[in-house]
Amino acid sequence: MLRYLTKRLMLLVGIVFVISVGSFYLIHLLPGNPATVILGFGATPEAKAILYKQLGLSKPIYLQYFVWLGNIMRGNLGISFISQTTVASVIRSALPIDAEIIVISQIMAFAAAIPTAMRSARKPDGILDRVLGATSFTLLSIPPYILIVVLVLFISLKLGVSATGPSAYVPFATDWITNLESLSLPAFTLATVSYVIYYRVLRSDLIATLQEEFITMARSKGISQRRIMWRHAFRPSSVALLGAASVNIGSLLAAGFVVQYLLQIPGLGYTLILAINESDFLVVQGIVLTVSVLVVAINFFFDFVINIVDPRISRE
Amino acid sequence: MSDDKLLVVKDLTTTFATAGGDLAAVAGVSFDLERNETLGIVGESGSGKTVLSRTIMGLQPRVNTTVTGSSIIDGFEVVGASENEKRTIWGTEVAMVFQDPMTSLNPVMRIGKQIDEALRVRLGMNRKDAKARAIELLELVGIPSPVQRYNAYPGQLSGGMRQRVVIAIALACSPKLLMADEPTTGLDVTIQAQILNLLDELKERLEMSVILVTHDLGVVATRTSRIVVMYAGRIVETGTTRDVFYHHRMPYTRALLESSPKVSNKSHTRLITIPGRPPNLLNLSDGCSFAPRCKYATDQCHLVRPELQPSVEPGHSFACWNPLPVNAEATLP
Numbered sequence: 001m002l003r004y005l006t007k008r009l010m011l012l013v014g015i016v017f018v019i020s021v022g023s024f025y026l027i028h029l030l031p032g033n034p035a036t037v038i039l040g041f042g043a044t045p046e047a048k049a050i051l052y053k054q055l056g057l058s059k060p061i062y063l064q065y066f067v068w069l070g071n072i073m074r075g076n077l078g079i080s081f082i083s084q085t086t087v088a089s090v091i092r093s094a095l096p097i098d099a100e101i102i103v104i105s106q107i108m109a110f111a112a113a114i115p116t117a118m119r120s121a122r123k124p125d126g127i128l129d130r131v132l133g134a135t136s137f138t139l140l141s142i143p144p145y146i147l148i149v150v151l152v153l154f155i156s157l158k159l160g161v162s163a164t165g166p167s168a169y170v171p172f173a174t175d176w177i178t179n180l181e182s183l184s185l186p187a188f189t190l191a192t193v194s195y196v197i198y199y200r201v202l203r204s205d206l207i208a209t210l211q212e213e214f215i216t217m218a219r220s221k222g223i224s225q226r227r228i229m230w231r232h233a234f235r236p237s238s239v240a241l242l243g244a245a246s247v248n249i250g251s252l253l254a255a256g257f258v259v260q261y262l263l264q265i266p267g268l269g270y271t272l273i274l275a276i277n278e279s280d281f282l283v284v285q286g287i288v289l290t291v292s293v294l295v296v297a298i299n300f301f302f303d304f305v306i307n308i309v310d311p312r313i314s315r316e
Numbered sequence: 317m318s319d320d321k322l323l324v325v326k327d328l329t330t331t332f333a334t335a336g337g338d339l340a341a342v343a344g345v346s347f348d349l350e351r352n353e354t355l356g357i358v359g360e361s362g363s364g365k366t367v368l369s370r371t372i373m374g375l376q377p378r379v380n381t382t383v384t385g386s387s388i389i390d391g392f393e394v395v396g397a398s399e400n401e402k403r404t405i406w407g408t409e410v411a412m413v414f415q416d417p418m419t420s421l422n423p424v425m426r427i428g429k430q431i432d433e434a435l436r437v438r439l440g441m442n443r444k445d446a447k448a449r450a451i452e453l454l455e456l457v458g459i460p461s462p463v464q465r466y467n468a469y470p471g472q473l474s475g476g477m478r479q480r481v482v483i484a485i486a487l488a489c490s491p492k493l494l495m496a497d498e499p500t501t502g503l504d505v506t507i508q509a510q511i512l513n514l515l516d517e518l519k520e521r522l523e524m525s526v527i528l529v530t531h532d533l534g535v536v537a538t539r540t541s542r543i544v545v546m547y548a549g550r551i552v553e554t555g556t557t558r559d560v561f562y563h564h565r566m567p568y569t570r571a572l573l574e575s576s577p578k579v580s581n582k583s584h585t586r587l588i589t590i591p592g593r594p595p596n597l598l599n600l601s602d603g604c605s606f607a608p609r610c611k612y613a614t615d616q617c618h619l620v621r622p623e624l625q626p627s628v629e630p631g632h633s634f635a636c637w638n639p640l641p642v643n644a645e646a647t648l649p
């Protein structure tokens with residue numbers, strides 16, 4: 001297991017390296033002088049000259065990369081020329097919102113998917129299975145970002161919720177009730193998108209697992225159906241589910257951006273869209289980098305969990 | 317006293333609803349089993365041994381399966397009982413050793429936990445006692461360093477060791493009847509003998525009855541008192557082990573004996589299979605199912621199914637229109 005995880009970790013370090021090179025190189029892809037890109041068109045020549053020295057822009061590009069990487073490693077992502085605060089602090093205030101939305105949505109999605117998939121798998125072609133099968137199939141055939149837009153519009157119109165604007169957002173620690181109120185709709189939409197995937201993946205794996213000989217063996221011990229489902233069928237059926245979650249959460253970060261924009265919630269996505277509009281390059285770069293590293297970390301985390309759930313994987 | 321039989325099977329029939337129509341994998345099987353007896357069920361692959369042994373204890377698939385007839389284990393009628401009712405006898409009255417230890421253990425559950433489970437759920441033991449008992453059971457079935465193995469996953473054990481674990485699980489709640497469905501088919505020859513000897517020894521020690529299912533007559537030769545020979549879901553010959561080996565009347569039994577590597581003529585170094593193909597259960601004729609493969613078959617055989625009829629020895633019967641002569645033993649070693 002340790003060897004397997006070390007191997008995975010090395011792969012991930014490689015991926016992070018590629019991402020960092022990409023993010024770094026972003027600036028050279030944009031038209032214009034990097035200093036102008038970073039500081040905006042209104043920057044004074046003096047400011048540009050200082051930045052030029054700071055970033056070592058007169059040095060060869062690979063040295064520039066190391067200077068840049070050194071700064072990133074120290075948590076120095078630069079300063080937003082719009083807000084004049086550090087990019088790190090911009091991210092620090094936005095990221096918890098994304099994290100919270102995703103965590104809540106995943107709790108909802110798993111809490112709904114696991115018991116319903118269990119029930120469907122126990123009685124395939126039963127009423128519940130048919131209803132959920134048809135519903136999830138329909139929802140799954142709609143691209144998630146469209147589904148999200150539809151859900152947000154539909155629910156906010158039905159409930160009379162309207163976007164109150166980013167300034168109305170209250171952190172969890174300040175007032176958790178208001179906080180949860182404002183995040184429950186975005187979390188719910190992401191939960192719906194996740195639910196249909198998790199339900200279908202888990203259901204089909206459970207049905208396959210229930211055909212296995214060790215399930216008949218468990219039955220022959222005289223233990224309850226419930227116990228067979230939870231103790232014997234669930235765990236070996238959850239590997240694909242965890243894999244799906246790993247991929248899905250990555251894409252939810254992006255899907256969350258749409259929701260945040262629609263509902264004017266100041267998470268990473270909202271901030272990113274604003275920054276793009278305002279050509280606030282360092283903020284864009286910082287968010288792209290953060291999200292990429294996050295996706296990689298989530299993948300690694302799920303690899304680890306999958307290994308614990310199914311010890312066969314690292315042995316093969 | 318017929319009341320005291322551990323198992324009475326009467327006219328047991330198992331039908332699967334398949335895409336191609338109804339398939340009777342077991343058709344009208346009747347036999348019984350004394351306490352502390354070992355009975356062999358033999359037949360070539362696909363003859364319905366697994367379905368029969370599962371149906372006897374009510375462990376047939378839960379969907380698209382119809383069971384009729386009767387199977388009474390120590391007074392409990394299995395046929396028609398609900399899953400919850402059957403649970404009360406599973407493990408404690410009757411337990412099963414499955415064919416393939418590679419697939420019959422939960423791959424993501426430590427083996428100790430798989431033994432514990434039965435003890436805790438069925439016998440109400442606490443965690444500590446169950447663990448101690450599980451380790452005892454591992455020792456009983458001959459697993460070295462049971463304390464360490466308790467925490468192993470099935471994938472960390474060899475096939476023979478896994479089958480010992482399966483046996484330990486089956487024995488956990490001291491069943492009166494142990495069904496062993498080809499318990500050694502997936503194992504190396506040397507391990508096969510070890511597992512079979514272990515089953516024999518445990519049977520004596522724990523005073524169980526055993527039903528030993530196999531396609532290989534060599535396996536049952538010295539271990540059973542009686543044998544049931546199956547073909548296409550039916551019993552085609554039954555009697556004492558001696559009668560089946562030396563006085564068999566059914567050509568299929570003869571063919572089975574000849575295809576068994578251990579008891580066959582020494583000149584046959586290779587495993588001979590019975591010529592022809594097993595019948596298609598979805599499309600059986602009204603005659604004897606073995607007739608298309610039988611060199612003694614007559615028109616009658618193709619048209620009318622022979623019922624079981626008594627042979628000369630008590631308890632020995634066979635289903636054949638043109639049986640082998642009574643002293644067929646001359647041709648076998």
Ligand SMILES: Nc1ncnc2c1ncn2[C@@H]1O[C@H](COP(=O)(O)OP(=O)(O)O)[C@@H](O)[C@H]1O
Binds near residue numbers: 341361363365367
């Ligand atoms: N669940 C099932 N559905 C349909 N047919 C089955 C099922 N289980 C077994 N059979 C059929 O029943 C017959 C007997 O199978 P089985 O009892 O496994 O034979 P054996 O154990 O003697 O090799 C085979 O033809 C098999 O295809």
Ligand SMILES: [Mg+2]
Binds near residue numbers: 365366415
């Ligand atoms: Mg079988």
